[in-house]
Amino acid sequence: MVPHGPRYVSPQERAEQRARILRFVFGVAIALPLLFAVVMFGYSDQAPHWIRVFAINVDAFFGQPVLALIKARAGG
Numbered sequence: 419m420v421p422h423g424p425r426y427v428s429p430q431e432r433a434e435q436r437a438r439i440l441r442f443v444f445g446v447a448i449a450l451p452l453l454f455a456v457v458m459f460g461y462s463d464q465a466p467h468w469i470r471v472f473a474i475n476v477d478a479f480f481g482q483p484v485l486a487l488i489k490a491r492a493g494g
Contacts, residue, residue, distance in 0.1 A: 457484045 427435075453476065459465050460473020461484065477484045 454484065458488075461485070461488055 456469070457473040457477050460469045460477075465473070473484075
């Protein structure tokens with residue numbers, strides 16, 4: 419049996435892979451803080467009802483980390 423060497427990766431493939439990784443990293447770096455801000459606003463009394471419902475559902479999906487942070491900060 420002949421061993422196979424490493425697969426040749428063209429410069430174009432390497433650039434596409436790097437672009438995919440950077441797009442993912444920047445997407446996470448933008449989406450998570452934005453989602454966190456929306457959920458924090460959703461717990462305020464100034465938020466519309468649909469944002470409150472959305473924020474509570476999203477926070478519950480992740481185990482209520484935002485609500486725990488708010489309670490810890492409020493001292494209760």
